[in-house]
Amino acid sequence: MRTITSDQCNHQDDPDAARPSLRGTPGPPGTLTAVPQADQSYPGPPRPTHVRPVPLTELARQLGAEAPGGDAAATGITHDSRAVRPGDIYAALPGARFHGADFATQAASLGAVAVLTDPAGTERAAATGLPVLTVPDPRGRMGALAATVYGEPGKDLLQIGITGTSGKTTTAYLIDGGLRKAEEKDGGLTGLIGTVESRIGDERVKSERTTPEATELQALFAVMRERGVTSVAMEVSSHALVLGRVDGCVFDIAVFNNLSPEHLDFHPDMEDYFRAKRQLFTTARSRAGVVNFDDEYGYRLISESEVPVTTFSAEGHPDADWRAEDVELGPLGSVFTAVGPKGESVRAAAPLPGPFNVANALAAIVALVSAGIDPQTAADGVAAVPGVPGRLERVDAGQDYLAVVDYAHKPDAVESVLYAIRKVTEGSVHAVLGCGGDRDPHKRTAMGSALARLSDTAVLTSDNPRSEDPLAILATMLAGAAEVPAYERGTVLVEEDRAAAIAAAVARAEPGDTVLVLGKGHEQGQDIAGVVRPFDDKRVLRDAIEHKRLGDGPHSTPDHRTDA
Numbered sequence: 001m002r003t004i005t006s007d008q009c010n011h012q013d014d015p016d017a018a019r020p021s022l023r024g025t026p027g028p029p030g031t032l033t034a035v036p037q038a039d040q041s042y043p044g045p046p047r048p049t050h051v052r053p054v055p056l057t058e059l060a061r062q063l064g065a066e067a068p069g070g071d072a073a074a075t076g077i078t079h080d081s082r083a084v085r086p087g088d089i090y091a092a093l094p095g096a097r098f099h100g101a102d103f104a105t106q107a108a109s110l111g112a113v114a115v116l117t118d119p120a121g122t123e124r125a126a127a128t129g130l131p132v133l134t135v136p137d138p139r140g141r142m143g144a145l146a147a148t149v150y151g152e153p154g155k156d157l158l159q160i161g162i163t164g165t166s167g168k169t170t171t172a173y174l175i176d177g178g179l180r181k182a183e184e185k186d187g188g189l190t191g192l193i194g195t196v197e198s199r200i201g202d203e204r205v206k207s208e209r210t211t212p213e214a215t216e217l218q219a220l221f222a223v224m225r226e227r228g229v230t231s232v233a234m235e236v237s238s239h240a241l242v243l244g245r246v247d248g249c250v251f252d253i254a255v256f257n258n259l260s261p262e263h264l265d266f267h268p269d270m271e272d273y274f275r276a277k278r279q280l281f282t283t284a285r286s287r288a289g290v291v292n293f294d295d296e297y298g299y300r301l302i303s304e305s306e307v308p309v310t311t312f313s314a315e316g317h318p319d320a321d322w323r324a325e326d327v328e329l330g331p332l333g334s335v336f337t338a339v340g341p342k343g344e345s346v347r348a349a350a351p352l353p354g355p356f357n358v359a360n361a362l363a364a365i366v367a368l369v370s371a372g373i374d375p376q377t378a379a380d381g382v383a384a385v386p387g388v389p390g391r392l393e394r395v396d397a398g399q400d401y402l403a404v405v406d407y408a409h410k411p412d413a414v415e416s417v418l419y420a421i422r423k424v425t426e427g428s429v430h431a432v433l434g435c436g437g438d439r440d441p442h443k444r445t446a447m448g449s450a451l452a453r454l455s456d457t458a459v460l461t462s463d464n465p466r467s468e469d470p471l472a473i474l475a476t477m478l479a480g481a482a483e484v485p486a487y488e489r490g491t492v493l494v495e496e497d498r499a500a501a502i503a504a505a506v507a508r509a510e511p512g513d514t515v516l517v518l519g520k521g522h523e524q525g526q527d528i529a530g531v532v533r534p535f536d537d538k539r540v541l542r543d544a545i546e547h548k549r550l551g552d553g554p555h556s557t558p559d560h561r562t563d564a
């Protein structure tokens with residue numbers, strides 16, 4: 001293993017030059033070790049190129065676990081045996097499907113130096129001959145341990161965490177816009193972590209989850225620090241809060257957008273879902289909060305937050321700290337005045353349409369101001385965001401009607417998007433929607449109802465059926481559509497094949513109408529019976545529009561649709 005000293009490592013030469021603006025506290029000087037960048041079939045997240053090895057005895061002390069003999073040290077940590085690199089601790093966690101200890105042999109063969117596990121995994125881990133660190137709840141200890149292994153990278157980053165049922169991704173991109181604007185004069189880079197992707201400056205990294213597991217997150221923070229990132233906006237899902245994925249982080253600002261029924265396959269009820277989100281507003285997790293005054297659960301959070309909160313109201317409520325006033329909604333976005341508690345008043349713009357994006361933009365501005373950025377810079381940065389992948393994203397192929405792809409895949413989001421489109425367009429709306437299999441089945445009826453009630457043509461179709469029968473999912477959605485009184489209901493079509501469903505909506509579009517393809521947004525594949533086939537709503541929509549223009553029959557008139 002090649003060892004270099006800190007003065008050979010770029011960002012240690014002149015830490016102030018590398019991370020100057022929003023934070024910029026350099027790590028302590030010391031010896032850095034180049035980390036082997038092994039070839040892996042499972043790529044895992046990016047890793048820092050240099051770390052300071054941490055002796056296992058020190059890590060055992062942190063865990064309160066029995067110290068292993070010898071002088072081995074760790075240079076990384078992962079919870080996935082396939083992603084182990086030489087020098088890693090392998091965290092063998094109990095899960096719903098497996099016990100990670102079953103993969104300890106693979107971890108050892110890839111160069112793990114120790115295994116962190118629970119008493120149930122100790123014997124299998126010890127059989128590899130590696131030192132074993134046993135604790136009752138390894139998942140609960142893994143985040144803080146990962147932060148230690150990677151040298152507490154989060155402490156060198158301004159961290160803004162966003163939670164809520166809808167708008168996390170959008171708000172994260174809008175905050176990133178403001179952070180970029182603030183960094184313009186200093187030359188610092190920004191980071192973004194969320195559902196669509198992670199970004200290290202302009203480099204894009206594929207996301208496996210909305211919020212990475214703690215070992216991946218701390219490694220990502222370390223890479224960001226190494227490359228000169230000074231501030232990061234990240235989505236924090238309720239799964240992440242319950243599963244300890246953000247253990248080891250203290251967010252400078254925590255943002256709460258809203259809460260509506262979702263993930264009720266994971267949370268037993270809304271109270272449990274709310275409490276999971278509320279964890280982000282404890283002193284262990286954040287320093288200050290930004291909370292949506294207009295949301296029922298946001299309003300409740302104001303009194304239940306442990307950290308001081310600043311409130312915002314896109315509806316202009318006079319009791320909120322920040323308000324959106326003089327809102328003008330437009331088909332491409334909205335403009336409004338953000339009015340603050342100290343007499344601040346800046347003209348701002350939401351670069352995406354719909355009232356809910358005024359809320360997302362105001363949330364972003366208030367989070368940025370709470371992080372110390374001046375309101376005009378914050379508003380300018382938010383307004384400059386060119387769009388968010390798969391969120392109200394337009395497809396233009398020269399047609400005389402609007403065609404939009406959107407990620408709405410829960411009842412509240414479907415309603416918000418349809419209301420938003422209705423507010424800014426006059427023609428008919430032809431909307432396509434499916435529900436994913438193996439996920440919260442409770443929302444399917446409500447999704448069917450919302451689409452039937454708010455569209456002129458509702459085309460019910462497949463999303464990612466996964467292991468479920470798509471027709472069974474569609475039957476539940478159709479039952480929801482049938483609950484809508486006939487006088488309120490648009491034409492409902494059922495078309496199992498998603499491409500044909502999109503073509504059916506396009507076939508009905510007249511000049512001035514809107515075709516709205518919902519549910520998959522940025523996604524590039526469709527999971528049918530565990531096989532993910534390439535499927536890109538934007539490309540399929542564009543093809544359907546072009547086929548219609550060329551009068552190419554089969555694509556514009558699917559022959560196996562069902563009128564409800």
Ligand SMILES: CC(=O)N[C@H]1[C@@H](OP(=O)(O)OP(=O)(O)OC[C@H]2O[C@@H](n3ccc(=O)[nH]c3=O)[C@H](O)[C@@H]2O)O[C@H](CO)[C@@H](O)[C@@H]1O[C@H](C)C(=O)N[C@@H](C)C(=O)N[C@H](CCC(=O)O)C(=O)O
Binds near residue numbers: 093095099103237
């Ligand atoms: C409910 C949930 O979130 N489960 C997560 C959890 O699974 P689990 O504990 O049951 O793990 P398991 O599959 O039994 O495996 C046990 C252990 O063996 C390890 N293993 C497994 C196989 C192997 O070859 N080698 C290996 O080391 C696994 O890494 C794991 O640590 O730990 C796994 C390892 O990190 C995660 O992949 C898995 O996320 C699942 C796949 C998932 O999709 N979660 C979704 C629902 C999720 O987290 N969504 C949220 C919210 C999104 C939103 O708001 O829309 C998100 O943040 O993405």
Ligand SMILES: Nc1ncnc2c1ncn2[C@@H]1O[C@H](COP(=O)(O)OP(=O)(O)OP(=O)(O)O)[C@@H](O)[C@H]1O
Binds near residue numbers: 166170414
């Ligand atoms: N503030 C909001 N209120 C209601 N609906 C919203 C809001 N923001 C976005 N949406 C809708 O929800 C969809 C998903 O938005 P976004 O990806 O920003 O949220 P998210 O919280 O990251 O969602 P997910 O958890 O599903 O990834 C958007 O495409 C839009 O239809």
